[in-house]
Amino acid sequence: MRPYDAFLLISFGGPEGEDEVIPFLENVTRGRNIPRERLAEVGEHYFRFGGVSPINQQCRDLIAAITTDFAESGIDLPIYWGNRFWAPMLQDTLARMHKDGVRRVLAVPTSAYCNWSSRTAYVEDIARARAALGEDAPDVDLVRPFYDHPGFVEPLVDHTRAALEALTDEQREGARLLFSAHSIPTAMAEAGGGPELGFGSQGPYGDQLAEVARLVVERLDRDHPYELVYQSRSGPPSQPWLEPDVNDRIEELAAEGVPAVVVVPHGFVSDHMEVKFDLDVEARETAERLGMGYQRALSPGTHPAFVAMVTDLVREYTGAADSQCLAALPRCAECTCDR
Structure with missing residues (x-):
């Protein structure tokens, strides 16, 4: 105790x-x-x-x-x-x-x-x-x-499903799910543990984000193509940050003929300013300019x-319950907790 x-x-x-x-x-x-x-x-x-x-x-x-x-x-x-x-x-x-x-x-x-x-x-x-x-x-x-607690994943599933339902039938059929998180410098992403600790080239942060996206999609009613994107970059152009940028990817998907995107801000707990501006304003404007359907799923908030x-x-x-973890990723170097 x-x-x-x-x-x-x-x-x-x-x-x-x-x-x-x-x-x-x-x-x-x-x-x-x-x-x-x-x-x-x-x-x-x-x-x-x-x-x-x-x-x-x-x-x-x-x-x-x-x-x-x-x-x-x-x-x-x-x-x-x-x-x-x-x-x-x-x-x-x-x-x-x-x-x-x-x-x-x-x-x-x-x-x-x-x-x-x-x-x-x-x-x-x-x-x-x-x-x-x-x-x-x-x-x-x-x-x-x-990140992999059922109480974090379940709200994302519910909100992603609701955003998909807000598309037209035709848009939903060919929609791409874009799971979006705050970009960080690649050096910072790698600092929490690289391949020697069991993580990929984007470190534990990228692996954890990819795992949550997978957990959400596997719990939806049907399979949807999905991918990981990043937003809110603020560093100098000379400094490598995690990519692709959500707006750049929307541009590419439009050129490929994808009719709609659903952006899931799974990197965030609530709909704060970087969600409201970077996704509800900038990313939406990018999609609308290209004639694409666009929906943004809610973050967990007060689900x-x-x-x-x-x-x-x-x-x-307090020792009254066991740990609930959906993923089996290794513990990152930044984390001092018991898994």
Whole structure:
């Protein structure tokens, strides 16, 4: 048994007004020498939506759903929320937890996969926040990557099926499923473990993404051709990033005569700004310009199975339930959890 005093949801954070957009982006890019004009360019994505990122409200909605599920499941843990880059900041939340007498914390990130930005960066941010509080800071256990938990896969299956049904019969017959995730530098993708640990050339991140796509498709009512694409690249052109880009691939598929695409944002937990802009705006515009049918599946969000997954993870880490994993991939070097 590993007793905990509290549950903590850790997310990315986002602005909730136009005056917060640039300061938020400065937090995200601090120390990376990003030109001011590039921040302004990215800021336009947020200004298009009134300067409000959906992610904070999505966290509030998820916390409300988790609170209900905890109560129904007999889990008596207070729930806290801290962000990496915008209020409520993780360090402030840990300080409040310390003041409340919390000593042992189980944390779930809004990131399902294993790579530096979606796993190690969270671990490092937790360490910095604890160091700032000193020796009496609460201990924090971060749950394992949950990309292959049934509670993550099942919502993607339901939402992919709904997106396919939204196409016309003719479009559905020849549609291509594009499973989309955030691109990262290839060096970062490979850093979590290469062939010597049992992973392919794109490292554990690429292998995990490919495995989730396979798990989703095998659970659909019929076979559909599918492939993995990437989005949201932000590095310099000289730096190799994971490819193909979703827009480039849509262009190629249109030239091949594919009548429609369904984009499944399986690399994400919720429909935050990179989903709303990169897929609902840019990718949709690309498909429509080429005369292709286009549908975008929802991310897990507050799907009941995803909410129940959080409860299952708490049970797993308190010794009340076994680990649920659909995949048989090896443990990546970034991951310190038991598989």
